[in-house]
Amino acid sequence: GKCGDGKEKHEPEVSFSYGECFDYSILFVRELPENIETFSDEEYKSLTSKVWRVYYIGIPKCSKRAEIEAIVFKDPKTNKIEFLSKEIQPLEDEFENIKITKEDHLEFIKYFRDNQNFDLVLENQIAPHIVGRSFEKLSMLLTLHSPYEIFDIFNSRKIRGCIRTIWVGDTKTGKSEMAKDVTYMHYKIGDLVFGETTSRTGLAYTIDPDNKTIIWGALPLNDKKCVIIDGFHYLSQEDMMQLREILEQQRVKVSRSVSDERLARVRIVATLNPNHPPMKNYYYKMKALMDTRAFFNPVDLTRWDIFIPFCTEDVSGELIATAKPKERPIPDEIFRKHVLWVWSLKPENIRYSENAKEKIIEFSKEMFEWVSSSYPLIHSGIRDVLTRISVAFACLRHSISEDLKFVEVKEEHVKMARDFIEEMIRRIDYDAFIYRVRDLTELSEEEFQELKLNLRETEIRILKELVDGPKNSNKLGAILGLSDRAVRDHFRILRKYNLIETSQGFGAKITIKGITFLKKIEGGSIRSYEVVKSCEPKNEKITSQRFTTSQPSPQPPSLEKEKLEYGVKNNPNRAIFLRLPEAYRGKCSYCGRDCFIEWIDAKGNHLCDKCRWEENEFDN
Structure with missing residues (x-):
């Protein structure tokens, strides 16, 4: 501002004697919310978010609230408004010293x-x-x-x-x-x-x-x-x-x-x-x-x-x-x-x-x-x-x-x-x-038995792979030797029973119900050679021409063999597929690929899960 006769303009200056040493503290303060008088959101945001720098001569008492008397000045280096003070009065919160009569x-x-x-x-x-x-x-x-x-x-x-x-x-x-x-x-x-x-x-x-x-x-x-x-x-x-x-x-x-x-x-x-x-x-x-x-x-x-x-x-x-x-x-x-x-x-x-x-x-x-x-x-x-x-x-x-x-x-x-x-x-x-979540997560004994009957070994293996974390169909296909499409087909089965959740972001992840199912089977496999699904063959030519697998077929137990023969006898126009006791790596009789073999048909031919799925063309 102007000083003296008002003709000259001077900058205010604060100086101290070089012969005197003193302690000082830098305080960062903001206005108390209850002191702000405004009805404007923007003004309130501006005033409450503004942090001021106060240079205090001495060491102040620790306090969250204080009344400060200070000199206002502009920092010549930053052009910011700052304060210089030697008078700070600590304040208590209003409720701390309230007197109720x-x-x-x-x-x-x-x-x-x-x-x-x-x-x-x-x-x-x-x-x-x-x-x-x-x-x-x-x-x-x-x-x-x-x-x-x-x-x-x-x-x-x-x-x-x-x-x-x-x-x-x-x-x-x-x-x-x-x-x-x-x-x-x-x-x-x-x-x-x-x-x-x-x-x-x-x-x-x-x-x-x-x-x-x-x-x-x-x-x-x-x-x-x-x-x-x-x-x-x-x-x-x-x-x-x-x-x-x-x-x-x-x-x-x-x-x-x-x-x-x-x-x-x-x-x-x-x-x-x-x-x-x-x-x-x-x-x-x-x-x-x-x-x-x-x-x-x-x-x-x-x-x-x-x-x-x-x-x-x-x-x-x-x-x-x-x-x-x-x-x-x-x-x-x-x-x-x-x-x-x-x-x-x-x-x-x-x-x-x-x-x-x-x-x-x-x-x-x-x-x-x-x-x-x-x-x-x-x-x-x-x-x-x-x-x-x-x-x-x-x-x-x-x-x-x-x-x-x-x-x-x-x-x-x-x-x-x-x-x-x-x-x-x-x-x-x-x-x-x-109630809805419990329907999706809890597993009754009846549901458990139904899952044991209807889930295939590949689907159980998918659940086990997902225990370590979500995986997409490409990654699971590489682990299981299946195509991306075949894995997604298995996802549909597992989703139907609320055993997994799928998303474009993470692929598939196992649900609480899926974890409960795995814990109940305790690593045991589903009963071997169980009739899972029958379907109409695509045409007579495909169902009659099957070749031997790359590994001799294990003979099913007599009881299961009788069930297989019974199924063929009573369903002469349907293809019957049975699950093998244990999957193995070999050549599929249907597609000729070297892959995991999981199924046997009524003629004794072994086939992979992908071909069994494509042959059936059903959605579980």
Whole structure:
């Protein structure tokens, strides 16, 4: 700017005495989300993603939040705005030093426990302009009202208390609007991050290579608080692998050019869209959830507690078109203070009634009906999930002891949690989906015997080859000495019985049902010389002219020989093929190729599987 008489322009300069030495620190800071005043998504993204460099004279106290008084200057080398400070005041999180009075508890009881119109709270307390989404909003309320850590029902160990919720569904169904209402647009609770602009570095950490400094991301910076990730589907598979460990350990560990770690006990709501919208394209809504990059690996389901589908068809157009502005039933300050009170709770502040403990055990046993190792939305840790949601209901309904010191989890809260989980299962079609999966994966004794009767040795060998991993038809053909077409023909048989899955990407891979079948036969072969299929011969000439094989035919047992003769006698116009006791390498009587010989016809000629298949021209 100009100085003096205003005729000359000078650059501001900060200088220090060369005779004085001092310590300084470089801090990387960003604006607190609750301090941002904007209604623009782009402006919010810009302000929350901007990291400023502060040169601090001295060594500051370790703190996630601070009030900084600084001089602003422009770095002449980079032209970037930076700060110089010698005054930093560490700040605690708002919930850490919150004071709840008896009068506050009376207000909480009035609005949360004794409220006879609590349905209006579910409908209108969050984003009241979004209508017909009470259950979805309840999932947000439960997440916000979950303590960061709790004891299990036996007080024997501490478990995660903070709830993690997934919202999956169509666009323009209110997911983002509710997320913004909770964060920067209204309540200013928690941190909103956008999936399309963030990644592991935005959620976990990044490293400044010049200063060898870790810049922590949203999850460690919001320890004991809440993060909403809008657009979770934008995260890459690599990002999800990094996030998986963070969710499991509840901490961010850095072991690179610099090493450190931070706790990340965070309540999370993540919104995502399916890969092939809209949701009605999926027969089971559960398939829409699995058809996302975030849950490509089904084990990632176990890191989350609540899964809510959003479909355009859930709410009628008439209800949306005629919706009118509604008041929030609970005053903003009371609602916000209630959430912060829950965040301040310690595991010692929560206790379970005996009836609640019994019901948690009872309902957990019932829910094991839905446990699936293939799609573990409901998994073996369901008792902890039920406990978390029960505690959240007790907090949401302000179930407080008479001395105002303890949250009391009662039988009624466990029933609420059970009902909530069952409704979630119904909404996302998990019950119907799991029944279908079990049809495709479980193997009854009747099915096993049918497979033993109908599967050929080549098909069993294909299953064994797939145990080590997926293979395409070319690779399997080279291993088995079969043509690409012959292998694909065998694929059709195995697919029919749900023993394999096929894709242009990976070829064929064995299913759980296929693995179960192999385990049951324990490496044993199917009974030799069993009549598998008969068919009409192509013409009399082909069926009558057969030549000897390159290896003498083993004689079938007398009983099986009688079955062969019986088959020819009673089916004079049909070709009967029997499986050899053991395949061998030799010359096929039909095509003359040197290959694996697996079959014998009614004339005693040996042939390969490819010729047997082409001769029959049937699709099993």
